[in-house]
Amino acid sequence: MTSPHRPVPHPGPAAGPGVGPAFDAVPALDGELRFDSAALDAASTDFGRLVHEPPAAVLRAGSAEDVATMVRHCRERGLKVAPRGQGHSTNGQAQVPSGLVIDLGSLDSVEFRDDTAIVQAGALWSSVVRASLPRGLTPPAFTDYLELSVGGTLSAGGLGGQIGHHGTQADNVLELQVVTGEGEIATCSPTVRPDLFRAALGGLGQCAIITRATLSLIPAPRSVRLYTLTFRSVTELTARQAELIGEGRFDYLVGQALPAPDGWTYMMEAASYDGTADADARLTDDLGAASVEAQDVPYFDFVNRLAATVEALTAMGEWTRPHPWYDSLLPASTVDTVVTDTLARLEPEAVGASAVILLYPVLTAKCRTPLPVMPDEEIAYLFSLLKTASPGADSADEMVVANRRQYDTTVEAGGCWYPIGSVPLTKDDWVRHFGRFWDEFEAARHRYDPDGVLTPGQRIF
Ligand SMILES: Cc1cc2nc3c(=O)[nH]c(=O)nc-3n(C[C@H](O)[C@H](O)[C@H](O)COP(=O)(O)OP(=O)(O)OC[C@H]3O[C@@H](n4cnc5c(N)ncnc54)[C@H](O)[C@@H]3O)c2cc1C
Structure with missing residues (x-):
């Protein structure tokens, strides 16, 4: 399909050096x-x-x-x-x-129609929110880092601290323009070619390349009251997170495990949009936290707050080292055991100077798109071991081997992996991963990419 309004084209390359x-x-x-x-x-x-x-x-x-x-x-x-x-x-x-x-980086336009953004797939989330805020609007769901492409995170799913209210980023897409593995430009949505829509969102580029997305937007808060709370055990953290995400007390809710002199400590970050100090006691007094801090942050600075960390990691040289990351989703029934056992075996120095261990609650009912795959319980947890092969840490190869062991532990515990990390998987692993969605996903792959042209780097088909 060719647009009648194409700009003056570049000629195709002539055969010559480097042009096979x-x-x-x-x-x-x-x-x-x-x-x-x-x-x-x-x-x-x-x-x-x-x-x-x-x-x-x-x-x-x-x-x-x-x-x-x-x-x-x-x-x-x-x-x-x-x-x-x-x-x-x-x-x-x-x-x-x-x-x-x-x-797709040069396909980066961001336009608005009413309360939606029509965004080319190469646009960065930072560009989308920078453009929407002057209209008083924002995407409802973010990843922690905004310098990721819209197409890249939608093909993974896009999980973040707003998931308890708004699901994944994929859940907030109204329509997609894609190019299938046959080279067809197609529009799809929950009602138009829904099979293609379902297989493209969270679909790891296996059936189609996303070229444009229509994103729903919500009114943007001006500022955020951000609480940082600490807990002494993983059980306390996950129990509080489960209660809070269930009742929707905060607009944003995440957590981390941090090394402490006597083991580990557990941090929760919870945010109240347009919140004020008057509400501090009501929101946090009954949580039993060992410590509570509160601050007011402008909304953009809040969603973009990883930027300062990235700057610091870049200056340290950590940002450009190997990153054998492991990301999983664990059901509430086994999360405490898996996290406790994992952290008991983990030497903080072995996973790198800038490693981060995430523990984010997920309300699975809010994640309506079939992908990314979620554990089969009402509450789940994103458990991520974001490792860096820093000097003095385990080697990148050792980290990948450990990731595979962690993957097996995850599956035994009824969890699944969030497929953005570094884990060697077999075809059988992938079939098990997609679970009840596998047959539909495989059928969509055969229908829309019958010759298996697209995205071999995921190593699924
Ligand atoms: C610092 C950092 C923080 C992160 N934080 C989060 C987080 O909070 N939550 C979260 O969910 N994820 C997070 N991620 C993971 C991230 O969402 C995924 O790795 C995402 O795919 C990266 O986007 P990208 O534009 O770099 O994609 P790429 O790395 O370029 O591509 C990722 C995959 O998607 C395919 N792909 C890319 N574009 C398209 C397209 N338009 N259509 C179809 N397939 C496509 C690629 O072929 C590839 O298989 C984080 C990653 C980093 C490095």
Whole structure:
């Protein structure tokens, strides 16, 4: 499908040095097909720095039509295609050896219609919220880090502290424009081609490349009353989180395990939008926390508060080290046991100088899209071991081996992994992972990407 309003096209590349026969006779494109080492090097690494697979070419997409044209071109020539947002994967998920990486970063427009944002897939969440706030609106759900692409987090799901009220980021999508593995530009929504919509959201790029999303927005708070509370045991933390997310007392609720001189301490962050100090006692006095601190933060600074940490980690050199991350979702019935056992065995120094251990409550009923897969209980917990292979820590390879052990523990405990991390999985693992959704997902893959062109870096099919 070709838009009648396309800008003056670039000519396709002539065959020449670096342009293999696979990319001869490429139709005219709005964007640019690159074969230079800078483009290939950038596309053959990611935030994890564990996998390095150079593609044959990189498309800097200029339009959805470009994406469709090149998917068709690659399909005809038996080449694989990997869409790429910001490359913040940790295990080569956006890479494709000797294939085509489609860099969606230049498809980054953000427009508004009433209380929705119509956003190209390469737009960053930071750009979306910066543009929506002057209209008094905000996306309801965020990831912790805003410099991720809309297409990248929607293809994973997008979990964050607002999940108790608004579900995942994928739950707040009204419509998608995608390019299927056959190179068709399609629109899908809960009522139009719902099978494609369900398989694209949280679908890890297996059935289609998201090129545009219509996002629901809500009125934005001006400021946030942010509480930081500490608890002495994991049981106290998870019990309070379960109560609070169930009753919806706070607009935002997360947690972390932090190393302490005598083991571990447990932190909860809870936020009340447009909250004031008058409500402090009512909101926190009955929680039994060992300590409570409160502060007022402007709303944008609140959703963007990882930015300062990233700056510090970059200055320390930690941001560019290997990141063998592990992310899981555990049911409430086993979370305390798994977390306690895991932390009892874990030496804080072994997981890196800047490691972070997350424990976020999830109200599974709010997560209405079938993907990402959730444990089969009312309350679940995102348990993440965000490791960095710092000097003096375990090696990146050792961390990956430990991730696989943690994965097996997770599955035995009735949990599942949140598929953004670094865990070697087999086909059987994936079938078990998708569970009751596997048959529908596999059927969608065969229907929309019958030749298996898309996103091999996830290693599912
Ligand atoms: C610092 C940091 C903080 C994070 N915090 C959170 C968090 O709080 N919550 C959370 O849920 N996740 C979090 N993540 C994980 C993150 O959401 C995923 O890794 C996400 O996929 C990264 O987005 P990206 O634009 O970098 O995608 P990429 O790494 O470029 O791509 C990720 C995968 O999606 C595919 N893909 C990319 N774009 C598209 C598209 N348009 N259509 C279809 N498939 C596509 C790629 O091929 C690849 O398989 C975090 C990651 C980092 C590095």
